[in-house]
Structures are given as C-alpha cells and as structure tokens.
Amino acid sequence: MNNQQSSGANTGSQNQVESFQYDDDIVRKFTLATLTWGLVAMLAGLYIALQLAYFKLGQNLPWLSFGRIRPLHTNAAIFAFAGNAIFAGIYYSTQRLLRTRLWSDAVSRFHFWGWQTIIVSAALTLPFGITQGKEYAELEWPIDILIAVVWVAFGLNLLQTIRIRREKHIYVAIWFYIATFITVAVLHIVNSLAIPVTFFKSYEIYAGVTDALVQWWYGHNAVAFFLTTPFLGLMYYFIPKAVNRPVYSYRLSVIHFWTLVFIYIWAGPHHLLNTALPDWAQTVGMVFSVMLWIPSWGGMINGILTLRGAWDKLRTDPPTKFLVAATTFYGMATFEGPLLAIKSVSALAHYTDWIIAHVHAGALGWNGLLSFGMIYYLVPRLWKTKPLNVSWMNIHFWTATVGILIYTISMWAAGITQGLMWMGMDSAGKLLYPDFVQTVIRIVPLYWVRAFGGLLYLSGFVLMLVNVYQAIQTASADYTNEVTDRYPRFKALTEKLFSPGFTHERLEAMPMVLAGLALVGILIGTAVEIVPFVTANSYSESIYQGAKVKHYTPLEQAGRDIYVREGCYLCHSQMIRKLDFDVVRYGPESKMEESMWDHPFQWGSKRIGPDLAREGGKFPNLWHYRHMNNPRDLTAQSIMPSYPWLLSDKTDFEVLSKKISVLKTLGVPYSDDDVSNAVALAHAQAKIIVDDLKANGATMVDEDREIVALIAYLQLLGKQIEAPQKVGAR
C-alpha cells in the first residue's frame, strides 16, 4: 500500500535520507472540484435569495421550489465547496508537514471520486424532494452510507499517512485534521441512524425532542468540525506559509485546539433556546457557547498576529489578504455566535434573518475567503504557472468583501426589524403586527439588497475562475511530474515510544493518543447532553399522567411525508417558544410530548412564514386547499410559493403499510391492524376530507391527491394531546 518512491543514501545508521514524491495530482483534483462546486453552490444561493425577493421565480416547478433548492444550496456550499477545499488543503499540507507521500494513491482516488459521487447524488435527489428532512443532513440513507464509507477512507488515508511519516512531531494543523475526521464520523453516524422504508425513504430512529437535540448536536458541530476545525488547520499552515513567518504563538495554538475541541460539542442546544427542550440543556448550551469566545478569539488573534513584522503583505500579496480577511471574519462570526446564544438575544434573533447573516459571515467570510486565499496560493505551485493576475485578485477581494458586508448588514437589518415586529405588543398585551405577512413585506426590499450582495460575491468568484483558468493555460508542460523531496527516514515509531524516559515530546507525537484524547473530549459533552434524552419519552409521559399523545393516522403520516418532502420546515417552525409574544401570536407554548412521535422532528429554524405548531383547526379544509394552490388567493401579499402539483399528484397509498410498520418498529404505538389496514384507513379519512371540500365548493378533488393527505396532517397540528394537561404536574 505504500506509495513511497524510496531510494536513499545512507548518511548514518539513524538518518537514512530518502527521496519521495508528493501526490499533488489529488490536490489538483480537489482544487478544481472546489471551484466547480463553488459555482453551483453560489448560483443556487443567489437563485433562492431572488426567490424570496420575487416569489414568482421558478413558480409552479416542483424541482425548483425554494423548499427543495435551499437544501441543495446548503449541501453544495458545505459539503461540495467547503468539503473539496478542505480535502485539497489537508492533502497538500499533510504531505509536506509529515514529509511523506499520502499513504495510498488508490484510497486517495476512491476518496475523490466517492465524494464527487455523493455530491452528484445529492444534486439528483434533493430537487426531487428525496430528503430526510433534517437540516444539513437531508440526504437519504443510501447516500448516508456512502458518506460514511468515503469519510472512513479519508480518515484511513490521513491516519496511515501520519503513521508512515518521516517527521516525528505532528504540527498543530494535523491535530485539527485528526479531530475533524473523528468528530465528523461520530456526528454523521449517530445523527443518520434510520430505518429504510424504500430505497428513497427512511425514518430516523429518534423522535421529537431527542431528534431535535441529536440534530442540533450534529448541526452545530458540523459547523464546528467541518467548517471550523479543518479550516483552522489550514489557517495554521497557509498563513505562516504565505507570510513566511512562524505562527504567532505555538503554545496558544495548543491551548486553542484543546479548549475548542472540548467546548464546541456542548454548545448545540443553543439552537433550541426558549423551546420545549428542558431548561438544563438550554442552559448548558448557552453557557458553553459563551465560553467559546475564549478559544475562538485566541485562535483568531493567533492567526492575525502571525503577520507581525510582515503587515506590508496585506498590501502586496493578495493570497495573504484573503487569508487574513478570512481570519478576521472568523473572529467576527465567533463573536456573534455566542452573542446569539444568550437566551434573551436569541428571543429576538432566532427564526429571523439575523441567523442567516451570522451563517453567511462564517460561510462567505471565513470559509470562502480562506478557500480563495489557499487556492490562489496553490494554483501557481500545483500547475507551475505564471503568477495570477494581481489586479483581478484584488478586484475579487474587494467585490467579495463588500458583497459579504452588504449581505450581512442587510440581513441584520431584516432580522432585527422582523424580530422587533414579532415582539411588538401594546400596553393591553395585543400584538402591534398581528398579521404575520406585515412583518414579511417590510423586509422584502432587504431581500433584494441581500441578493445584490450575493451577486457581488458571485461576480468576484467568476473573476477568480477566469483568472485561474487563464493561469492554468500557462501551466508548465511538466507540471504533472511529481515533486520530489528528500528527508531522513524517521526512526521506527514504536522504538521511540517505548524507549526509557517517556517524555511529553513523545505524547505530542503520538497520533493515536491525540486522536483518543480528542475523542474523549467530544464524548464527554456528547454523553452529558444526549444520554439523558434516551429516556425523554418516558419522563415526558409521566408529566402528563393520563394524557394520551395521538400518533398520526396513515393519511396524516402520508401528509407529513409530503410536508417533509417539500421542505416546509425551512420556512415554517413548529415550535411555539416560552415567550409571551410567541404565545399571544400562535397559542400555548409547545410541549415536548406533542412531537414525541415525530420521525423526524419538524421544529424548524426559520420563520419566513408563520409557526404551524397549532395550525390544526385554525382554518377549514378548503382554506388549505386554496392556499396551497395559490397563497395569494387568501393572503394577497404572501411570498409563499404556489404548490399546484399537490392538487394533481397522487399520494402513494400502497407504501403506507410499510411506512406504518417501520414507525411501529421505532416505537410509535400502532397496532397490527393499523399496519395491515393502513391503506383502507387512509382512504376512509381521505373520503371525509374530500366530502368536506366538495361540500364547500372545491371541484376536481379525489381522495388520492396529495393535497388531501397534507390537509389531514396540517389539521392535526396542535391537537396531539387528547387529555387536558394536569395542572401542577410539571
């Protein structure tokens, strides 16, 4: 498996110098993939930004609706653009820091092509509504399995490369890479556990509050360990390289690593503040989020101060400019994150566009600019080209920076405006803006501004594509010749480790010990937060002794699956928070029991439209029928897309028995009769709804239309608890 081209001259019994080649071909592949998928991700982002400003865009086309393209945008940005950038940077820097070629060419290629297959699979499934309905974890189970396999291949290649290294010490960037591999593996596997119904449909094993906590433990730490730790590793390698200075404080980088890895994993519940999540978990999430200021700013300062004595590089060297601006955005985003995790701030900001601003300051500013700086640094070296056009790089830098600022400032304004409007109540306790759409139309102009900011950012990126393309045209004819380096062979690791006088130096040179400690670090927080929720259903039932929590009828479940398919959760929450203005607007606060049979939970994270937790019974069936066909018929200023296909497409009744059977396996209290009679039960309930619709004037509606199942589901929301709540039982 070893791909080393070793030939060497002996310079002594302990220092046999060997020559070897770096595998830069794989780095080139990941670099080009980064640029390709970056374009796709940004185009998709611009498209959905324009849809919010102008709802008619893509109207009546199911596969281009906001709820289906938004996951495509997020997956493309995170896993395709940032993912490929990470792999390019990791494979380039790891080989050089460890003075060895990657362990296996075959595994590297499997990693590359496997990852691209995952991305293409996502692009082919998400627009068709094939989704698990959990943010940033939408991909269905066959793709999830492929992700796990490819990720393990990446980890194997990384760890084995470390094993065969020639450099004894492991630079801190590699520590961040190791933590990335281990934690993302744990996150992905735990969060993706599901039972398949068909090849394109599965149900998560978790439900309700447990699913919410696991999902945001995953979601938050996907940001932490996919979009932060690997990029910090890249920062610790590429900034010193670009400015030709050692990192400001290596000691600080070590403290940065351990504190970040330990703290980050606890902070997930800050996505669920003021919700039905138990207060202790919310407090843990908030406290640890605030503590994140310490390592985040330690790392940011460490990165920026690496320029000490070389500040002129900011003026003269565009890659440095990108890298340092990225680190600055990292500092800003990681200041804003803990701020948003304070409960009282979250009350205003959560579900609004302030969160979108925060996310994009990180994605566009931190991940985007750092990737661009890294690629500008790498292209002349990987292809042996003439220098890239400096003027164009500078234009790219300013269009990107100004684009991000326009984006974030407009979304701050939109988020704070809408949040304050939601909170607005008069002295009598009445809402100042009772009609939700009032708060939407106020911010639509800002959606145009946001789209302009995104367009600027995209324009700069297109300039980068042209710049890189033109540079590659000047590539040296021998650029594919592998770069040869020489370095003494590293004495057998085991011989070192087990020799007398074990010291700290050796501990920091032991990758598996490092990996083990990092794993322990993340598992402590994981165990504290997740394990108590294994019992959540049992104690939640005890709160409402005697109460019965309804599970979905087969037709309601079919409707729920349509709700998930269309990505309704991306615009509508199903969680009325323990806040006066939420309760006055939507009804009594949501209880955790109400979603205890929800596989997956659909609490949502954004309110582009109103909360739906107590939607059931608010409006007659015909209202929903007409609303889904054209929301403007009922709310003139609505920006919600129309869903006319729900009135014509048919519900798949035949698969219902299998669906109910799987849910029964997961603990939903269906009887055997429910499973065997699922289709008949669904038809019976559908007939009642259709009769009601026809009696009120609807025409051309049959029992098997998707709109009927969706109405059945919507009309149950908020009516899951059958018996009244026992006063004082909590």
Place this chain on the structure above:
Amino acid sequence: MIKEALARIPLQHMSIVGLILFILLFAGAVLWVNRKGSDKVYKHLEEMPLDLDSDATARGGVNE
C-alpha cells in the same frame, strides 16, 4: 435500571460540572504548554511549515 439511574442525575447542575471540567482542562493545557523544556520543541514545531527544504514545490520543482 440505566434509565432510572439517569433520571436521578441532577441535570440542572450540568453547566457547573461542565464549567469546572473546562477550567481544569484550560489550566492543564496552560501548564502543559509551559512545561519545562518545551521551548525547544515548540521552536521546532512552529518552524515546520516554513522549512523550505520540505517544500520543493515552492521553487517549482525538484528538491534534490
């Protein structure tokens, strides 16, 4: 049995427990990086990315 045991854990104290763990980790990390004799190690480590002998690519070719 496990569920019952978990149900008895005073979860409201978890923030304090976590905070104490973090302080211990932070103090341990500070002591660790300032241990006696670490200067030499960290000097070597911080120079690693800059070691031009290992970055033949920077000069666009073979480093032999």
